[in-house]
Amino acid sequence: MSVHKEVKKVTTHQLQEMKRRGEKISMLTAYDYTMAKIIDHAGIDVILVGDSASNVMAGHETTLPITLDQMIYHASSVIRAIDRALVVVDLPFGSYQGNSKEALTSAIKIMKESGAHAVKLEGGREIKDSIERILSAGIPVMGHLGLTPQSIYKFGTYTVRAKEEEEAARLMEDAKILEESGCFALVLEKIPAKLATEVAKNISIPVIGIGAGGGVDGQVLVTHDMLGMTHEFSPRFLRRYLNLYESMSNAFQQYIKDVKSKDFPNESEQY
Numbered sequence: 001m002s003v004h005k006e007v008k009k010v011t012t013h014q015l016q017e018m019k020r021r022g023e024k025i026s027m028l029t030a031y032d033y034t035m036a037k038i039i040d041h042a043g044i045d046v047i048l049v050g051d052s053a054s055n056v057m058a059g060h061e062t063t064l065p066i067t068l069d070q071m072i073y074h075a076s077s078v079i080r081a082i083d084r085a086l087v088v089v090d091l092p093f094g095s096y097q098g099n100s101k102e103a104l105t106s107a108i109k110i111m112k113e114s115g116a117h118a119v120k121l122e123g124g125r126e127i128k129d130s131i132e133r134i135l136s137a138g139i140p141v142m143g144h145l146g147l148t149p150q151s152i153y154k155f156g157t158y159t160v161r162a163k164e165e166e167e168a169a170r171l172m173e174d175a176k177i178l179e180e181s182g183c184f185a186l187v188l189e190k191i192p193a194k195l196a197t198e199v200a201k202n203i204s205i206p207v208i209g210i211g212a213g214g215g216v217d218g219q220v221l222v223t224h225d226m227l228g229m230t231h232e233f234s235p236r237f238l239r240r241y242l243n244l245y246e247s248m249s250n251a252f253q254q255y256i257k258d259v260k261s262k263d264f265p266n267e268s269e270q271y
């Protein structure tokens with residue numbers, strides 16, 4: 001009897017092949033089993049267990065408070081749901097910036113305890129040693145440049161990054177450093193589309209954009225945003241595919257009404 005499932009899983013190698021043949025890569029966030037199951041069955045290529053869970057799931061203002069153990073809890077819930085997608089997990093703030101040994105320990109803990117397939121780290125040249133040490137243990141690494149929310153207190157705003165020439169040149173250099181270090185892919189967040197397109201053309205690894213235009217190799221959105229569950233956050237790059245905030249509010253209000261009016265449960269809804 002075979003223990004292998006029939007479904008073909010997405011690998012980091014396949015993402016690189018997709019870039020080579022010009023097939024765009026789809027990526028969405030998930031933090032729990034039920035959402036991950038729906039997204040995976042829809043056929044997504046990559047699921048990101050983003051540290052945006054700190055905002056979306058826990059209601060924090062920034063991504064900084066989420067811990068390694070909390071990321072592992074979210075990641076293992078997602079992993080239990082997956083048949084096909086590649087699952088990438090964010091290393092949270094404070095778990096890799098200090099030194100490369102600590103970065104490796106954090107990445108190993110995530111891989112061992114959640115069963116995830118890869119990790120993502122924010123930053124360029126300043127975390128090169130950490131990336132290389134994690135890669136030396138055979139753990140695939142996705143990079144993340146542009147708007148890096150873990151550094152929000154350094155920049156002070158969530159505005160578009162690398163608009164000026166100097167910052168754009170530095171970002172291009174960092175992208176090349178991440179490629180040379182061995183990252184299998186790179187997220188570019190909230191930078192001018194022209195620059196993102198140039199980066200995607202100049203490096204061989206897939207570039208996945210969020211607010212980085214259509215000239216990159218794939219797109220990622222925060223699932224709760226694209227479903228319209230959140231409504232305070234409306235950046236230009238966000239396409240909302242549903243207005244779940246409104247649909248869910250209507251359903252909850254109807255339920256409350258039905259309970260109060262004794263309409264629910266009716267004869268056929270009881271034993």
Ligand code: KIV
Binds near residue numbers: 187189
């Ligand atoms: O944490 C996250 O959801 C992310 C995406 C916005 C790329 O890093």
